[in-house]
Amino acid sequence: MTMPTAETAPKSSGSLRTEVTGSTGWLVIDNAPRRNAMSLAMWQDMPAAIDDLVRNDQVRVIVVRGAGDTSFCAGADISEFAQTRSDGTKARAYDAINVAAFKALKHADKPVVAMIRGHCLGGGLGIALACDLRIAAEGALFAIPAARLGIAYPLEAIADVLEPIGPSAAKRLLFTAERIDTTTAFRIGLVDEAVAEETLQARIEHLARTLADNAPLTIRAAKRAINAFAAGRDSDALARSEAAALDCFESADMVEGRDAFLEKRVPRFSGQ
Template sequence: MRKLRPVETVEGRIRVDVVGTLGRIVIDNPGRHNALSLAMWEAIPDAVGQLEADADVRVIVVCGSEGGAFASGADISEFDVVRRDAGTSATYEASNAAAFNALRKADKPTVAVIRRFCMGGGVGLAAACDVRIASDDAVFAIPAARLGLAYPAEAVADIVALIGPSRTKDLFFTAKRIDAATALRIGLVDDVVRDDELEAAATAYVARVTALAPLTQKAIKAAINAAVAPDGAEAWDHARALADACFRSADYAEGRAAFREKREPIFLGR
C-alpha cells in the first residue's frame, strides 16, 4: 500500500492511499463518527486530484475509517466559528461544493462504500460518486432543516438525479432517517450487503471495473454527466471527443484481438 499526502487536523483527517489499481479517500475522524471539519472538506479536492493524477489508479473509493461510519455529516461543533454568519457560511458552502464537484467531475469511476451513518454532507459525498454500495446497517438522513441551514444547490441536484424531485423534497422537508433497504428501494444506493460482506463486495466490484477498458468508462461517464447535468455544448463536445479517442486507442485493438483469440483482454488505458 502506498500512502499519499493526508491532511491532518486537530479533529480528523482525510487519508489517501493506493493499493494496486485502487485509490482510497478515507474519512478519518472516528471520535465524531467521521464527521467532516472544514479542513477535511477543504482536503477532498486535493485528495481526488492526487488519485486522478496517479496513472496506476483505475477506481477511486470513498469510505469511512476502518469499521466506522461513512460520514455523519459536517462537524456541527465548529459551526459557531466557521459557519457563524452569512459571510463565513458562504465560504463554508464553497468548500462543500468544491468537494462534491471534485468527485462529480473525476474522470475515473468513483465508488462510495457506506456503513452505519451517512448523514447530511455524507449523503452529498455519496451522491457525487458514480456508484454507492452500503451495508445493511447503514442509516441515511439530511437534517439541514433541523439546523436552518442550506445545502449546496449542485449537491441537491445530485440527489434529485438519483431519487427524483419528490423523494428529494421529502428527505429535506422532514429530515427523516431511512434505512439501507429503503435507500436501495428509492435508488439512493445501488447495492446493499451484510455488514460483514461489505469489504468483499466492494473489492469484487472494483475488480470487475478495473478489468475492463478505462477509456470506455471515461467516455461513458462524460456522456452520462453531460446528459443528467448538462453544462452546455462544451460537455457534449468533451464526451464525443473521448468516444472518438476510444476508437483510436491501443485498448480498442486489444479488445478486438482478445475477442478473436478467445482470451481475456488486458487494457492499459491508452
C-alpha cells in the first residue's frame, strides 16, 4: 500500500508545536484559520512530537490543546480529502496515519490530558479520546460527523469512542452526527470534567501539578495495566504492564515514598 506523504497533500499552514513549562509538556495543535483542523502533515508529525515530550526528562505530564481560545481541534482538514482520501486505498493509508497518531497519545509512558475548548469534532474528538483525561470548558462542542461525510472511522478509533461512553451513546453520536455541548458530554462520560471557561487554564495547571508531583513510575505502570485490560487482556501489553509494576518495587521512588510517609513529609519523586 502506498502511504500518502506530506508532499502529496495540499500545502497547509497548520503545524504541531511543543512547549515545556516546568514539568508540563504542551502539544499545541496550531491551525487557527481552520479551527485547528489537522492536515495530513500534522497527523504524520504527531507521533514524533509526542515521543519528544516523552523522552524529555523534565516533562512529567503532557497537555494537548488547540492554539488560540476558540477551538481544540475541528478534526481532519476536509479540504485535503479530494486528494488524500479519493479512493479506498488512499483512505486506508490515511486511516493508518490517524491510528498511529492516536496510538502515540494512548500509549505514551506519561499521563496525557486534553484541554478542550470550542470545537472538538471528528478527528479532534479522536485525539481527545486517545488522551488519558479530558477537561472541557463550558461552551465546547463535540461531534463525530462521519455520517454527513460518507466516511467510516478506523476500528481503533471506534474502540476509543466505546471505551468511555458505551455502545448506545456511541451509536447516537455516530448515527446522528449531531453536536453535543459540554454538559451532555460530561453526563455521558465523554469528558471527565466540565469547568467554566475562565477557570480552564487554572484547572489544567493544577491537575498537571498534581500528576507531576506523584510517582512517575507508578503512573506509568497504572496506565499500561489499564490499557492492557481495555484492549482485552492482550498478552504482550500485560507483560509490559507487569514489567512496569516490577520497576516500581525496585525503584528509589518506592523508598522515597515510604520514607516520606513515615516522616510525615511531602515525597519528592525522581522517576528513578
